[in-house]
Amino acid sequence: MEFLKESLPPLSLSEAIGEASRCLYCWNPPCVTACPTGIEIPKFVKRIETGDFRGAAEVILKANFLGGTCGRVCPVEELCEGACVLTKLKKPSVSIGRLQRFAIDHFWAKQKLPSQWHIQIQKKKKVAIVGSGPAGLSCAATLAQLGIEAVIFEKNRLPGGLSTYVIPSFREPIEVSLKEVEEVKKLGVPIHTEKELGKDFSLEELRTAYDAVFLAIGLGKSPQLQIPGEAYFLDSLEFLSRAKLEPWSLPNANNIVIIGLGNTAIDCALVAKKIAREKVSILYRKRLEESRAYPKEIEKVLKEAVPIQFLTMVKEAVVKENKLVGLKCQRLNPHSILDSVGKKEQTGIEFFLPAELVIRASGQQKPLWITTMAIELDNGFIKVNEKYETSLPKVYAGGDCIRKKGMFSTVHAVEDGKKAAFSLAASFS
């Protein structure tokens, strides 16, 4: 199926070497500063240029075990590539993301990790990791390389978290995510799937059975809009995971409407466009400049000719004979929003928008059950200090579940997992 393929083709050997040769090899370069995981970018790029692909991959994997995922899903325009000094010369930046993908794909396809990376796991201390998304995997890989025993518990059937279930195939095919999971396992980390915290075991049990716990539980579904007929909407995460894993299960629809304009909403729109090739449109309560989506991503939906209706809210779902047929929408008065935040007067016109499939992509919600744990929260997110320690002794957390502000992308979760692992190791020594 076409939409399951990666949209960017891999770089050919000659393209990769040519692209790598554009790197100025800056000293103390801004691209490295801009990389949340601090990959020594010019070093790996130069190694690609000279044909030392294995050496290039080692540089990447040392700093970021999920380099294959990050090379694909990182918002590089906002990070390394955005910082590339070439842009100051009005030249295109070095395609760091694609070069990273080239090096890692080449490595995993043909080679194994160097033997010195496989440290004998010492059975002295044992860490339980909850969640096998990027934060959990990164933590596990780092711990394993430090010789510390780690076990991952994953609530879903497949490990990998958002990379496996949610990131659209055109960005990252599922094989890439599962390959990284395999490599973490090869380092000596068992992953127990379909084991959910709060259901199959409690945090207290983990704290008793293990020397430390790392919570990498991510976030939940989109919050309810609290409008009539909402039960007919599909949650964005569910839509994306069905599109990735079981696209045949999605309902047929002539009109697909996405509510929200964050990065997830954009992924939904792009996937919907690829799957359905039908009318896809976005409804957004706010203005363009209020969207938290990356500008490059908004550009993508506009290029795909997906109309975005700004300052529009959904009043209710219109259901006929038990089937969703459309939405009752209303325009918002822009001035009233500007004047009184939170008191949005709905003074605009009302209209009907036909829709057989509506995807709710208005942000991710904090999992409700964490409020039931005796753990200190900060605005609904798990509160951690700079060592990734939570309020509970020996319990650490990282990834989306602690990210209360700023950008959150896979690469930040990877860095959380890595740093938390170092903190854990330090606490054991």
Place this chain on the structure above:
Amino acid sequence: MIELSIEFAGIRSINPFWLASGPPTNSAAQLNAAFEAGFGGAVWKTIGTAVENVSNRYSSYKKWDRILGLNNLELISDRPLELNLKEIQEIKKRWPDRAVIVSIMEEYDREKWEELVKKVEASGADGIELNFGCPHGMPERGTGSKIGQDPILCREVTSWVKRVTRLPLIVKLTPNVTDITQTAKAAIEGGATALSLINTIQSISGVDLDTFEVLPSIGGKSSYGGYSGEAIKPIALSLTAKVASMEMVQEKQVPISAMGGISTWRDSVEFLLLGASSVQLCSAVMLNGFRIIEDLLSGLKHWMEAKGFSSIADFRGKSLSHIVPFHQLEPTFKQIAQIDPQKCIHCFLCYIVCRDAAHHCIDLTDGKALYPVIPSSGKHEWMFPKVRPEDCVGCSLCQHVCPVDSCIEMITMEAQKLELRPGIQMKSWEAIGKRATGEVLYGCSD
């Protein structure tokens, strides 16, 4: 009015651009196309002793997709001698205003050379070029650079040819010698009316890291080749200047036809400025075709217009006077590097090369003082490379690595400001030499 025509050792040519002896001058059809495109002359691919060529014959030295140099193992013409002579005759008849010169090479046998020269003379060619430079295949048979590397052989063979021809006699010199002026002198003593240089530089262009074969691989084996193309231009420029500066060359006004890495009109002008009377191209044509002549002519003409020159003679050799022996360079001339913080893109290449390979005189400073406006985010932007003028020796390495146009400039210091480094005083080379050994080391002979 711009006049591009030249007279070279009595040979008239409508412009100074000739095709060098090589694959592009293998046949009358090629010369015809080259002359139609606008080339002023051509040196016919070396004829003479019979050879057998191999396949393949080329390998290149590349930086990604850009060819820096070309390595070849092609021998002299492998076509029948009589066919070559017939075509030379035809092409000269058809193009009377172009220079048609024939490159020749024979084994070390006087009679063979004499016989070949007579045949070439009968073809109506404008001149003869002696190929004393081929660095591959031919030396093993006692000819090519074997002759060109030995001043005695060079003089002897030149004199053999000179005795049997009245045609202008150009000796093509090999760069594969320690001192090119020795062989240049021998050629003139042997009777050369003109010199051409340089032939290719003996080379190995690379080794295949998977097969361990040397490139180009001819069924798994290779041999020493001849290197040409852009990469050899600096070597060719230097040898041209050396020969053009020779007393004997200047006194006898021996014209020089220069070549070696010329691919643009700019390259050509550089050789003319260093004393060449005509220039020859081969690799650039091999990589782009004859059409480049249009750009060569256009560039040269427009440059001459801009500079107010009306003929090649107006500027030929003009830059030679700017070359002096090292000890005549001015020791009190002092420059220091200056970095423009407004143009800096913070790659810090200048900093790292100065720190690791020059004189440790670039600091990274807080940019706030230098840059009142905060540029876009990133903490490194607060750091700026800044030259410590009192320690800068003005080597200019930083300027060369800087990727930004005119971001680093070399500022010439006034003489009175030179006493910047305590304890160091600027003296003449003579004084420095005296201080070191007690007597004057430099500056005696000139």
